Amino acid sequence: MSAPRLHWMRGRSEEGPGIARALEWIGLDDAGKAIARVVRLKGPIWANWRQYRAVALDDEAKVVELRPTPPEGADWLACVGERVVGRAAVPLAAVRTVEEALNGD
Amino acid sequence: MAATDLARIRNIGITAHIDAGKTTTTERILYYTGMSHRIGEVHEGNTTTDYMEQERERGITITSAAVTCEWKNHRINIIDTPGHIDFNIEVNRSLRVLDGAVFIIEGVAGVQPQSETNWRLADRYNVPRIIFINKLDRTGADFFRAFATLKEKLDIVALPLQLPIGIEDKFIGVVDLVEQKAIVWEGGELGAKYHDEPIPADLIEQAKEYRQNLLDTALAVDDAAMEEYFDKGDVSVETLKRCIKAGTISGAFRPVLCGTAFKNKGVQPLLDAVVDYLPSPVDVPGIKVAAGEGEDETAERRRIKADPNAPFAGLAFKIINDKYGTLTFVRVYSGTLKSGDTVLNTTRGHRERIGRMFQMHADKRQEIKEVVAGDIAAFVGLKDTGTGDTLAAAEDPVVLERMAFPVPVIDISVEPKTKESIEKMSIGLQKLAAEDPSLRLRTDQETGQTILSGMGELHLEIIIDRLKREYGVEANIGAPQVAYRETITRAHTETYTHKKQTGGSGQYAEVKITFEPLERNGGVVFENAVVGGAVPKEYIPAVEKGIKAQAETGVLAGFPTVDFKFTLVDGKYHDVDSSALAFEIAAKACFRDGMKKASPIILEPVMDVEITTPQDHVGDVVGDLNRRRGMIQNQESSGSTVIVRAHVPLKEMFGYISDLRSMTKGRASFTMQFHHYDPVPRNIADEIMAKSA
Numbered sequence: 001m002s003a004p005r006l007h008w009m010r011g012r013s014e015e016g017p018g019i020a021r022a023l024e025w026i027g028l029d030d031a032g033k034a035i036a037r038v039v040r041l042k043g044p045i046w047a048n049w050r051q052y053r054a055v056a057l058d059d060e061a062k063v064v065e066l067r068p069t070p071p072e073g074a075d076w077l078a079c080v081g082e083r084v085v086g087r088a089a090v091p092l093a094a095v096r097t098v099e100e101a102l103n104g105d
Numbered sequence: 106m107a108a109t110d111l112a113r114i115r116n117i118g119i120t121a122h123i124d125a126g127k128t129t130t131t132e133r134i135l136y137y138t139g140m141s142h143r144i145g146e147v148h149e150g151n152t153t154t155d156y157m158e159q160e161r162e163r164g165i166t167i168t169s170a171a172v173t174c175e176w177k178n179h180r181i182n183i184i185d186t187p188g189h190i191d192f193n194i195e196v197n198r199s200l201r202v203l204d205g206a207v208f209i210i211e212g213v214a215g216v217q218p219q220s221e222t223n224w225r226l227a228d229r230y231n232v233p234r235i236i237f238i239n240k241l242d243r244t245g246a247d248f249f250r251a252f253a254t255l256k257e258k259l260d261i262v263a264l265p266l267q268l269p270i271g272i273e274d275k276f277i278g279v280v281d282l283v284e285q286k287a288i289v290w291e292g293g294e295l296g297a298k299y300h301d302e303p304i305p306a307d308l309i310e311q312a313k314e315y316r317q318n319l320l321d322t323a324l325a326v327d328d329a330a331m332e333e334y335f336d337k338g339d340v341s342v343e344t345l346k347r348c349i350k351a352g353t354i355s356g357a358f359r360p361v362l363c364g365t366a367f368k369n370k371g372v373q374p375l376l377d378a379v380v381d382y383l384p385s386p387v388d389v390p391g392i393k394v395a396a397g398e399g400e401d402e403t404a405e406r407r408r409i410k411a412d413p414n415a416p417f418a419g420l421a422f423k424i425i426n427d428k429y430g431t432l433t434f435v436r437v438y439s440g441t442l443k444s445g446d447t448v449l450n451t452t453r454g455h456r457e458r459i460g461r462m463f464q465m466h467a468d469k470r471q472e473i474k475e476v477v478a479g480d481i482a483a484f485v486g487l488k489d490t491g492t493g494d495t496l497a498a499a500e501d502p503v504v505l506e507r508m509a510f511p512v513p514v515i516d517i518s519v520e521p522k523t524k525e526s527i528e529k530m531s532i533g534l535q536k537l538a539a540e541d542p543s544l545r546l547r548t549d550q551e552t553g554q555t556i557l558s559g560m561g562e563l564h565l566e567i568i569i570d571r572l573k574r575e576y577g578v579e580a581n582i583g584a585p586q587v588a589y590r591e592t593i594t595r596a597h598t599e600t601y602t603h604k605k606q607t608g609g610s611g612q613y614a615e616v617k618i619t620f621e622p623l624e625r626n627g628g629v630v631f632e633n634a635v636v637g638g639a640v641p642k643e644y645i646p647a648v649e650k651g652i653k654a655q656a657e658t659g660v661l662a663g664f665p666t667v668d669f670k671f672t673l674v675d676g677k678y679h680d681v682d683s684s685a686l687a688f689e690i691a692a693k694a695c696f697r698d699g700m701k702k703a704s705p706i707i708l709e710p711v712m713d714v715e716i717t718t719p720q721d722h723v724g725d726v727v728g729d730l731n732r733r734r735g736m737i738q739n740q741e742s743s744g745s746t747v748i749v750r751a752h753v754p755l756k757e758m759f760g761y762i763s764d765l766r767s768m769t770k771g772r773a774s775f776t777m778q779f780h781h782y783d784p785v786p787r788n789i790a791d792e793i794m795a796k797s798a
Contacts, residue, residue, distance in 0.1 A: 007335070008331075008335040009332075009335075010328060010331075010332065021328060022328045022331070025331070090321045090322055090324075090325040091325055091331065092320060092321040092324055092325065092331065092334070093321045096321075
C-alpha cells in the first residue's frame with residue numbers, strides 16, 4: 001500500500017470491560033476535515049425484542065441496520081462521506097478500499 | 106523464579122498426522138539447540154523421543170516424550186506426540202497441559218484427518234498454535250495447495266509469515282515476511298549454517314502482496330500498531346511481532362511457516378517463532394478450576410494464574426511405570442514445590458508426599474530439588490494419583506478441570522500362557538491401564554475372561570507386546586472384537602421385590618425404578634426421587650451401585666449398557682430384614698427385568714474412514730466400502746489421487762488394510778478414527794445375540 005492519502009485517526013471505541021478497541025477509524029484530509037470512515041460492523045444484536053443481524057454506527061453515532069446482511073468475513077465498512085465504497089475483513093484493507101476509491105474519484 | 110523468568114518458558118507440543126515429520130522436526134530442534142550432538146532419524150530407529158523399543162522397531166511414536174532445550178535464552182519444554190489415532194490419548198493429555206503447539210502439516214497432502222482431529226482437540230483446550238508446512242522438498246509438494254487446505258478443512262484464518270524459495274528438490278530457503286529478507290540454507294553441517302540475503306527478484310512482487318496481507322491481518326488486533334502504521338506507512342519489526350503474538354494467543358489468526366525438517370531447512374526460524382509468538386505461562390489466562398457439583402459447566406469460573414508465590418496447584422497428566430517405579434508427570438500451574446513437601450490430591454481427597462522430582466529428557470532424567478509454576482516435572486513415589494488428578498496445597502485445595510478421555514472401541518480377551526503368570530499378568534495389565542486412560546480392563550462376568558478394551562488393533566498389539574517385554578508375560582489373545590454397547594429406546598418403570606426368608610435373618614428390599622433413554626454419550630445417570638423415606642437414605646447408594654454394576658452386562662448380549670437414566674421413584678423396606686446388600690440385589694434384578702421391557706438395542710462403533718487411492722482404483726474402493734455397509738461422505742480429487750471419506754462400522758473394517766492393498770496393488774492407504782455409535786441392523790443384532798447365547 002502506498003503511503004495513506006488521508007490522515008487516519010481513531011474514532012469511537014467499544015464500551016465495556018477490557019481493552020477498548022476502535023469501532024471506527026476516521027480519515028481526515030490535509031485541512032483536517034473528516035471525509036471518510038471505516039466502521040466495524042456489530043451483530044447479531046438484540047434490541048427492542050428484535051435481533052439485528054448486522055449494525056454499524058453512522059457518523060452521528062446512530063445505530064444503522066444493514067440490509068441485506070453483509071457476507072461473512074466483511075466486518076468493516078469503507079465509507080467516503082455518506083457513501084459505502086466497499087467492505088473488508090480487517091480495518092487496514094477497508095482503509096485501502098477508501099484510499100483507492102478516493103484515488104479513482 | 107521471577108515473573109521475568111517465567112516469561113522465558115515455553116511449554117509446547119508438536120503434533121500432526123502420521124508421518125508428517127513431528128519426530129524428525131523434534132530431532133532437528135534438539136540438535137540446533139545443542140541438546141544432542143547428532144541428528145537421529147526415524148527410519149534408523151535412533152531418535153531421542155522415540156525411545157521405546159517398539160517405537161524404534163516400528164518407526165512410529167507411541168508415547169509422548171518430554172524434552173527440554175534452550176533457544177535464545179528461553180527454556181522450551183517440548184512434548185513430541187504420536188500421530189496414529191490409536192494413541193490419540195497422548196495428544197489429548199499433552200494438549201491439555203501445554204501453553205502452545207506447533208502443528209506440522211505435510212507439504213504434499215496438506216491437512217490430513219489426524220491433523221484435523223488434533224486441531225479440534227487443541228480448540229477444545231484453547232491452545233494457541235503455529236503451523237509448519239513441512240516436507241517442501243518432496244516430489245509433489247506445493248506450499249500454496251497445502252496452505253489452501255488449512256482454510257478448507259480447518260476453517261481458520263491462516264497467516265503466512267514465510268514463503269518458500271523454490272520447491273521440491275529446488276527448495277533452498279524461505280522469504281521472511283516479517284523482517285523482509287530471504288533466509289537461505291547453505292547445505293552441509295546438517296542445516297546449522299544459513300544466511301540472510303535480499304529477497305530474490307522473482308519473488309519480490311509476491312512477497313509484497315503477502316506482506317500487505319500480513320500487516321492487514323496482524324495489525325487488526327492492536328489499535329496502537331494501526332496508528333503507528335498510519336503515521337509511518339509501516340511498522341517496526343517489534344510492533345509486528347507483538348501483534349502476531351497477540352493474534353496467535355487470542356486465536357484471531359494462525360501463523361504459518363514452512364520448510365523441510367528432514368532436509369534441515371526452516372527449523373531455526375520455527376524455533377524463533379516458538380519464542381516470539383507462542384505464549385509463556387504468564388501470557389495465558391490460566392487454567393480453570395473444575396465446576397462444583399450441580400454448577401453450570403459453561404459458567405465463568407476462577408482461573409489459576411502462573412505465580413510462583415501463590416499456593417501450589419498442579420495437574421497429573423501422565424503416568425509411566427519403569428524399572429525404578431512409578432513416575433507421575435505434573436504440570437505445575439502455580440506455586441513452588443520442593444522435594445519432601447506434602448500436597449493434597451484434591452481429586453481423590455488424600456495427602457501425597459513428594460519424593461524425588463525430575464526434569465525429563467525423553468527416557469533420561471535429571472533430578473531437581475524444586476519445581477515452580479509454569480514448569481513440567483516428573484514425581485516419583487506418589488501412591489494413589491491417577492491421570493487427570495489435581496495436586497494442590499492444603500491452604501487452597503482447588504480441583505482443576507479434569508481431562509476428557511476417548512472411548513475404547515475394540516475388545517480382546519487375554520489369558521496368560523502359563524498358570525504361574527496369572528498374577529503377573531494381572532499386575533502388568535493394571536499398571537498398563539493406570540498409565541493409559543484409553544485402555545480399559547474388565548472381567549467378563551459370564552466367562553471369567555480378562556477383557557482388554559482399546560482404541561484400535563495397533564494399540565492392543567502394542568499393549569500385549571509391552572506385557573511380554575516389560576512384565577515377562579506371554580499371553581494368548583482372542584480375535585479382536587468390536588466393543589458393542591447396549592442401550593434402550595423407550596422409558597419403562599419396573600418394580601422388583603427381593604424377599605428371602607429361610608430361617609435366621611431374612612432379606613427384604615423393594616425398588617421401583619424408571620429407566621429412560623438418554624442421548625448418545627449421555628452416560629449412565631442416576632436420580633433419587635424417593636419421597637417420605639420409602640427407601641432409607643443409607644440404602645440409596647446400594648441401589649445406584651447395583652444398577653451400575655449390572656449395567657456392565659447388558660440384557661441382550663452382555664455388552665455394557667450406556668446412555669440411560671435410572672430414577673429410583675419408590676420402594677419398601679423392612680426394619681429388620683432390609684440391608685444395603687438386599688437393595689443392591691433388588692436393583693440388579695430390577696435392571697435385568699426392566700431393561701428387557703424398555704426396547705433394548707445393540708450399538709456398534711462407526712468409524713470415520715479416509716482412503717487415499719489412485720484415480721484408477723476409485724471404483725473398486727467405493728464398491729468395496731458399500732459392501733462393508735459404508736456410507737460415502739465425500740470424494741475429493743487431489744492431482745492423480747482421490748480421497749474417499751466414508752463412515753463404516755468398525756466390524757467391517759477388521760483386516761481392511763490387506764484387502765485394500767490387494768485391491769489397489771498396494772497403492773492406496775487409509776486412516777480411520779472413531780466417529781459415533783449407531784444401532785446395529787436387526788440381522789446383525791440377531792447374529793451377535795446368537796453368538797453370546
